[in-house]
Amino acid sequence: MNQKTIIPVGPFHPLQEEPEFFELEVEGEKVIDITVNIGYNHRSIEKIAESKTFDQMVFLVERICGICSTSHPIANCNAVEDLAGIEIPERAKYIRSIVGELERLHSHLLWAGLAGHFIGYNTLWMWVWKYREPILDLFEAVTGNRNHYAMMKPGGVRQDIEEGAIPALSKGLDEAEKKIEMVTKAALDDPVLAARLKGVGILSKEEAIDYCAVGPTARASGVDIDVRKDEPYAAYGLVDWKIITQEDGDVFAKVVVRLLECFESIKIIRQCLQKLKTTKGDIAVQVKEIPPGEGIGHHEAPRGETFHYIRSDGSNMPVRLKVRAPTYVNLPTCKVTVPGESVADATIILAAIDPCYCCTERLVKVIDRERGRKWKWEDLLRLSRKKTERIKKRMGISHE
Amino acid sequence: MGKFWALKKSIWVFHMCTGSCNNCDIEILDCLTPKFDLERFGILLVGSIRHADVILVTGAVTRKCLPRMKLTWEQMPQPKLVVGIGSCALSTGIFSPGYNIVGPVDKHIPVHAYVPGCPPKPEAIIDGVVKLVGSLG
Ligand code: SF4
Numbered sequence: 062m063n064q065k066t067i068i069p070v071g072p073f074h075p076l077q078e079e080p081e082f083f084e085l086e087v088e089g090e091k092v093i094d095i096t097v098n099i100g101y102n103h104r105s106i107e108k109i110a111e112s113k114t115f116d117q118m119v120f121l122v123e124r125i126c127g128i129c130s131t132s133h134p135i136a137n138c139n140a141v142e143d144l145a146g147i148e149i150p151e152r153a154k155y156i157r158s159i160v161g162e163l164e165r166l167h168s169h170l171l172w173a174g175l176a177g178h179f180i181g182y183n184t185l186w187m188w189v190w191k192y193r194e195p196i197l198d199l200f201e202a203v204t205g206n207r208n209h210y211a212m213m214k215p216g217g218v219r220q221d222i223e224e225g226a227i228p229a230l231s232k233g234l235d236e237a238e239k240k241i242e243m244v245t246k247a248a249l250d251d252p253v254l255a256a257r258l259k260g261v262g263i264l265s266k267e268e269a270i271d272y273c274a275v276g277p278t279a280r281a282s283g284v285d286i287d288v289r290k291d292e293p294y295a296a297y298g299l300v301d302w303k304i305i306t307q308e309d310g311d312v313f314a315k316v317v318v319r320l321l322e323c324f325e326s327i328k329i330i331r332q333c334l335q336k337l338k339t340t341k342g343d344i345a346v347q348v349k350e351i352p353p354g355e356g357i358g359h360h361e362a363p364r365g366e367t368f369h370y371i372r373s374d375g376s377n378m379p380v381r382l383k384v385r386a387p388t389y390v391n392l393p394t395c396k397v398t399v400p401g402e403s404v405a406d407a408t409i410i411l412a413a414i415d416p417c418y419c420c421t422e423r424l425v426k427v428i429d430r431e432r433g434r435k436w437k438w439e440d441l442l443r444l445s446r447k448k449t450e451r452i453k454k455r456m457g458i459s460h461e
Numbered sequence: 462m463g464k465f466w467a468l469k470k471s472i473w474v475f476h477m478c479t480g481s482c483n484n485c486d487i488e489i490l491d492c493l494t495p496k497f498d499l500e501r502f503g504i505l506l507v508g509s510i511r512h513a514d515v516i517l518v519t520g521a522v523t524r525k526c527l528p529r530m531k532l533t534w535e536q537m538p539q540p541k542l543v544v545g546i547g548s549c550a551l552s553t554g555i556f557s558p559g560y561n562i563v564g565p566v567d568k569h570i571p572v573h574a575y576v577p578g579c580p581p582k583p584e585a586i587i588d589g590v591v592k593l594v595g596s597l598g
Binding site for chain 1: 480520
């Protein structure tokens with residue numbers, strides 16, 4: 062009866078973007094084991110990087126992921142600067158932080174929307190994504206692009222934020238903040254969301270440490286790690302903000318951490334914009350030569366710590382680039398969070414680490430040990446939504 | 462393209478990602494959300510290839526995805542149209558030197574419309590789909 066068959070589900074589901082393959086073993090309603098298999102989206106980026114110059118490499122690492130499309134460049138530039146011993150101008154530091162935090166805003170909102178979609182709250186999805194648009198407009202004003210901002214380069218940034226643009230940016234930010242505040246209040250006060258997500262998929266503090274979880278996944282379990290504080294770079298050491306943590310470690314805590322982090326991001330951007338008014342000078346130093354050696358760089362991406370390692374032999378190209386993205390370490394936590402939960406909760410728990418669903422397909426195989434029944438991702442989503450409906454009914458809330 | 466007139470009113474699209482960086486995919490989803498709202502033209506994103514009239518392909522086609530992409534395309538009912546979205550789908554873009562890249566998409570399946578950009582703006586994607594519909598005659 063324990064036959065295993067691999068069923069490609071979807072393989073291309075409209076909302077799954079990252080190449081992951083989950084294998085769930087269930088007994089009746091309960092999940093007893095899960096296996097993860099990744100590698101569908103392997104584009105050989107580390108190898109391609111060896112044929113790019115240090116300047117070109119930034120554009121390449123930007124395209125590792127579209128959602129964190131400034132995290133990788135920041136980490137990469139940090140690594141190159143570490144290697145060459147370059148100190149970037151203060152103005153560049155503020156601009157880097159502004160772009161980095163705007164990205165966190167858009168990424169967290171994006172996640173909140175998708176999470177809503179997974180549990181059958183499409184209203185939340187459409188709503189949150191609507192308020193994400195003004196942030197993309199801010200991006201367009203600051204960098205010229207909605208995504209793939211092309212702002213970073215070793216030694217500084219590529220574009221300045223003109224003094225004249227600052228009032229408009231602050232105004233845009235104020236408006237965005239009001240909207241995010243509204244969404245946050247609505248989401249955190251919603252009895253259905255609380256009933257659906259509290260106590261689901263718990264990752265304890267010890268487990269978070271054991272599995273080396275990073276970013277919001279770890280912070281929701283009470284581990285206060287954040288590279289921006291632990292090893293400040295860019296302007297994070299020059300402005301005032303705090304790390305958001307929660308103790309519960311369940312899916313709801315992860316929602317809370319992400320939503321509250323948005324306000325910290327807004328706080329950082331505001332201070333940086335203020336400081337830009339008084340900080341004059343260049344936005345980049347000229348990098349003439351990269352010496353042989355090794356360098357490392359981090360950035361706290363929306364999902365956790367992104368790490369880049371670069372080795373150079375003194376030419377204009379790296380000999381080795383190594384990237385470690387946060388999802389890679391967060392994904393194994395599903396080994397402890399999913400087993401023991403019901404099948405209907407599996408989708409949202411998997412989604413809760415915000416796997417940088419980068420693009421290809423996600424395959425899900427669920428095997429029912431007793432009946433040999435095979436479940437598909439669509440079935441799982443349906444189950445997940447049904448559960449929300451049930452909860453709503455029990456609470457006397459008619460749907461839509 | 463005589464037989465395609467049937468698709469003119471309401472196109473159902475399916476989104477397939479073959480090894481992209483995610484941004485093209487996010488922009489496709491963005492087209493559906495309130496700011497752009499593709500659904501008002503009758504364009505609906507569906508979850509199964511068997512319901513789709515048009516596939517939107519993104520990404521540079523990795524080795525592991527290629528058989529999957531072909532299979533998906535074969536499972537699609539006639540008449541079928543393919544739209545390539547983003548530089549990756551069109552020419553493999555920045556990933557072309559990679560050892561794991563076997564694209565571009567039109568080497569393996571016929572592509573009827575190309576939307577360039579890295580990533581294309583939602584406006585460009587909408588424009589591409591509208592032009593495709595216009596050419597259906
Ligand atoms: S075309 Fe650009 S944005 Fe689109 S998937 Fe490729 S690298 Fe990403």
